[in-house]
Structures are given as C-alpha cells and as structure tokens.
Amino acid sequence: xxxxxxVHYLNQFxxxxxxxxxxxxxIQVHEGPTGASRLLQNHLGEQGRVVATLIGGDNYVxxxxxxxxxxxxxxxxxxxxxxxxxxxxFDAGRYGVACALVGHAATRDxxxxxxxxxxxxxxxxxxxxxxxxxxxxxxxxDMGRAVTELARLALKxxxxxxxxxxxxxxxxxxxxxxxxxxxxxxxxxxxxMLRAKLAGESFASEMKVVGYEPVAAALPVKHLKxxxxxxxxxxxxxxxxxxxxxxxxGAKEWYRYSIEGLDRLDATHWDCVHRGFYIxxxxxxxxxxxxxxxxxxxxxxxxxxxxxxxxxxxxxxxxAVLDARRMGxxxxxxxxxxxVDGALLVAT
Amino acid sequence: MPALALNVGANRVIKGSRIxxxxxxxxxxxxxxRAVGVQIVQTALRALATAVAEPTLFDAGVG
Numbered sequence: 001x002x003x004x005x006x007v008h009y010l011n012q013f014x015x016x017x018x019x020x021x022x023x024x025x026x027i028q029v030h031e032g033p034t035g036a037s038r039l040l041q042n043h044l045g046e047q048g049r050v051v052a053t054l055i056g057g058d059n060y061v062x063x064x065x066x067x068x069x070x071x072x073x074x075x076x077x078x079x080x081x082x083x084x085x086x087x088x089x090f091d092a093g094r095y096g097v098a099c100a101l102v103g104h105a106a107t108r109d110x111x112x113x114x115x116x117x118x119x120x121x122x123x124x125x126x127x128x129x130x131x132x133x134x135x136x137x138x139x140x141x142d143m144g145r146a147v148t149e150l151a152r153l154a155l156k157x158x159x160x161x162x163x164x165x166x167x168x169x170x171x172x173x174x175x176x177x178x179x180x181x182x183x184x185x186x187x188x189x190x191x192x193m194l195r196a197k198l199a200g201e202s203f204a205s206e207m208k209v210v211g212y213e214p215v216a217a218a219l220p221v222k223h224l225k226x227x228x229x230x231x232x233x234x235x236x237x238x239x240x241x242x243x244x245x246x247x248x249x250g251a252k253e254w255y256r257y258s259i260e261g262l263d264r265l266d267a268t269h270w271d272c273v274h275r276g277f278y279i280x281x282x283x284x285x286x287x288x289x290x291x292x293x294x295x296x297x298x299x300x301x302x303x304x305x306x307x308x309x310x311x312x313x314x315x316x317x318x319x320a321v322l323d324a325r326r327m328g329x330x331x332x333x334x335x336x337x338x339x340v341d342g343a344l345l346v347a348t
Numbered sequence: 349m350p351a352l353a354l355n356v357g358a359n360r361v362i363k364g365s366r367i368x369x370x371x372x373x374x375x376x377x378x379x380x381x382r383a384v385g386v387q388i389v390q391t392a393l394r395a396l397a398t399a400v401a402e403p404t405l406f407d408a409g410v411g
Contacts, residue, residue: 059367062349094367097352123352214402217359221396229396235370281368287385291371294382294389303393342396344389347353348367 003048004158007079008037009072009086009102011095015055020278023094025057026064027071039143040085043151048158052079054102058094059277061101068098069105076110083158086131088117088146089124091138091318093276096124103131113157115171117146121321125172132157133172138318167204175207212321218342227341230308232331234316234347235282235289236274237265246315248275252323254314254331259307264293276317277348289346308340316347354403360395362406364388373410384410 012022016035033041033050041050054075061068076084084106086099096118103114107130117134118125125133132153136146149170156163166173182189189206196203221227237257238246244255259265265286272279272286287293295307312331316324335343350363364370365384372385391408398406 063366065351093352094349097349123355127355212355212357215357215359217400217402220399224393224397227396278368281374285369285372285374288369288372288374291385291389294371294385297386298389298393303390344392344396346364346370347349348370 002046003044004082004155005080006040006044006048006050006154006158007052007054007076007081007084008033008040008050009054009056009084009099010035010037011089011092011098012055012057013095015053017055023057023059023278025055026060027068027075028055029053029075030055036143036147039147040151043147044155047155048083048151051081056098056102058092058098061098062094065101069101072102072105073109076106076112081112081158083154084112084114085150085154086114086116088134088136088140088143088150089119089122090136090140090142090146091119091122093123093317096122097127098124100124100127100131100133104128107131115150115153115157117150120172129174129176132163132174134170135172177207221342224304225302226305228306228308228339229295229304230335230340230343231259231290231292231295231311232343232345233290233311233313234319234345235286235313236272236279236315237282237286237290237311237313238271238273240269240271242271242273246273246313248273248315249318251314251316251319251327254312254327256310256312256334258309259292259311260309262292263296265290274315274317274348276315282348289348291344291346295344308335308338350405354405357403359400359403360392360398360406361403362388362392362395362408363410364408365410 012025014036030053034053037050037053086103089096089099099116103116106112106114115132117136119138120135134149136142163169193203267284270286272282282288350361353361365373371388372381387410388408391406395406
C-alpha cells in the first residue's frame with residue numbers, strides 16, 4: 001500500500017477495547033488500523049497508510065501525563081509518521097484533552113504535524129496551538145464528516161502543504177498570524193464592520209478573542225473556626241430514585257439536597273447520575289465526591305463552625321459553558337445571601 | 349483533573365485522588381482511605397484561607 005505514513009491515536013472506547021472500565025489502560029500500540037481507525041484508513045485511501053493505532057485509556061493519559069507522553073514519544077520516534085491524527089473526541093472531555101496532549105507532544109517535541117477533531121467547547125480544543133483542531137458537533141453522529149475532514153487535513157499536513165486561514169481550511173483558529181496583503185486597508189475594513197454592526201447586519205471579526213474569562217479570586221476566609229461552609233459536587237449525587245430527574249450529561253439544572261442531621265451519605269439513600277466516569281465506586285460511597293463524612297468530623301472538632309444545611313449537585317459532563325456559568329452564579333448568589341463563608345466543590 | 353480546572357480559571361484547586369474516587373482511595377484499608385479524604389479536605393480548607401491572585405494549585409500530598 002502506498003501513501004504517507006500515518007499514526008492514529010484513539011481512546012479505549014473508539015479502539016474497541018471497552019468503556020469506562022477500560023479507562024485506565026496504559027498506552028498500547030496496535031499494528032495497522034483497528035476500531036475507528038479503519039474508517040479513517042478508508043478515507044485516506046491510497047494516499048495515506050495507518051501503520052499503527054496508538055491507544056490510551058482516558059483516565060490513564062490524564063492522570064499519568066508524563067508516563068503516557070513518554071510512551072507516546074518513544075513509539076512515534078520509532079514509527080516516524082508524516083502526520084499524527086487523534087480522535088475525533090466530540091464532547092468527551094478527557095478524550096479531547098488526551099488528543100490535544102498527544103498531538104502537542106508529537107508536534108512540539110518531535111516535529112510531527114498533528115490534527116485532531118472535537119466539539120469547540122471541549123476543554124482540549126484550546127489547550128495548545130501546536131495541534132490543528134477540526135470543529136465537530138458534540139455527538140459521534142458527526143463521525144463521518146469528522147473523519148472526512150481529519151483525513152483531508154492530515155494529508156495536507158503530512159505532505160508539507162501549508163494550510164490556509166482557519167475559516168477557509170475548516171479548523172479552529174489558533175491566533176497564529178501570517179503577514180499578507182488584503183484588498184482594502186484596515187481602516188476601511190473596520191469602518192465597514194462598524195457600519196454593519198450599527199445596521200444590525202452580520203459581520204465577521206478578523207481576530208476573535210478565544211478563551212475563558214478570568215474570575216477575580218475571592219478573598220480568603222479569615223477564621224475557618226467561625227466559618228460556615230457549603231458543599232457542592234459535579235459528581236451527580238442525587239437521592240435514590242433521582243426525584244428531580246437530574247440528567248446524566250449536558251445538565252442545565254442543579255439541585256439542592258438536605259444534609260441536616262446526616263453524618264455521611266450512604267448507598268441506601270443516595271445514588272449517582274453521571275455518564276462521564278465509572279460511577280460504581282461512588283454509588284457505593286457517595287462521600288468520595290461529596291466528603292460529608294470528613295466535613296462532619298472536622299465540624300465536630302471545631303475546625304469549621306458549621307456546614308450549610310444543603311449540598312448542591314449537578315452532573316458535570318458535556319456541560320455547556322454558558323449553562324455552567326449560569327449555574328455557578330445561581331449557586332453563588334444563594335450562598336452569598338445565606339452568608340456562607342466558603343464552598344468546597346468536588347469535580348470528577 | 350487539576351490542569352483543566354486551572355485552565356478554565358478556577359482560582360483555588362486541589363488535586364484529588366482519582367476521578368472515580370476523588371476524596372479517598374478504596375484500595376486502601378478503611379482508616380487509610382479516610383485519612384486520604386481528610387488530607388484532601390484539610391488542604392481545601394487551607395486553600396480557602398489563603399489569598400490567591402490567580403488560579404493556584406494546592407498540593408494535598410496524596411498519591
């Protein structure tokens with residue numbers, strides 16, 4: 001088979017190994033395409049050859065970044081591909097971050113161009129400028145289009161072709177500027193944008209500011225011994241039976257549940273609703289993502305004065321940034337009114 | 349995933365044990381499992397009482 005040499009990075013799920021229970025898989029190599037990389041190979045056709053599939057468990061790569069990337073670099077040095085393709089990750093946060101990390105290691109450390117694909121709100125999408133990111137929808141239903149675009153851009157990158165601007169070549173802008181001459185001078189383009197904006201017409205910013213907004217840090221709690229603290233979890237802890245019907249992902253709501261008179265959360269009265277991690281351990285002991293047992297102990301010792309009698313809960317996976325911001329503001333507003341001094345938020 | 353939290357702009361971040369059991373370690377005997385949780389929560393309390401100017405990682409000294 002002819003064509004440029006390609007290596008494809010996949011997580012444990014898209015490689016066909018398993019789901020959450022296989023998320024701790026260390027880096028593996030599979031000769032040739034496997035799982036979803038077979039689809040990629042179809043799209044590359046004669047122009048590219050997937051000589052190996054690199055596989056990493058989503059938890060492993062995130063929790064053991066140094067070892068994982070050392071293994072990735074070692075394998076890539078041996079295989080010497082013309083391009084590294086990772087994903088598509090869609091809105092899977094750990095997977096998206098892993099794709100960005102693997103691509104960054106390939107490009108920054110070994111000079112191998114890399115391309116990945118994911119939902120623009122995936123935290124992996126803005127992690128590094130060294131990896132080209134194809135925007136996708138938040139669902140694997142978009143697989144066909146995502147793989148087509150990945151193959152197209154990978155062949156360009158792998159044959160040394162220079163990519164056009166992001167809006168033309170179909171990838172997320174990276175804030176990389178290349179000098180060139182436009183048709184009109186800057187002041188004319190700016191006035192035209194202003195005119196369109198004032199007329200309520202659409203216009204395209206030439207340079208968008210990307211990234212999360214900084215939030216001023218709250219002042220420290222002066223005296224913990226006099227403080228009332230609140231507990232929050234994005235681990236999806238709900239009363240057994242999920243009376244409020246918290247969703248397993250893409251949550252737009254959060255709920256408050258009483259901890260009055262409770263020393264800990266037990267498996268009989270509580271449950272976990274979340275599609276983003278292996279939840280069986282937390283179902284057994286919800287305290288792992290809402291450490292009520294520890295906080296009651298510290299409260300008893302006088303390390304803190306008291307706990308707010310409600311904990312706040314939502315499932316933090318596939319959460320839209322705007323929804324997360326709104327939920328945080330709502331939670332903060334309630335806690336401020338209740339004169340709570342601080343909050344502990346446990347995220348998975 | 350502390351790097352993620354810092355990147356998004358959370359100002360006080362403590363690294364927990366593992367994604368599936370953030371405030372403890374079920375692989376350890378119950379007393380030590382609990383001790384891990386206590387260490388993490390106490391680090392969080394220390395963070396609450398510490399002035400920070402920007403996203404800051406506090407080390408709980410576990411795993």
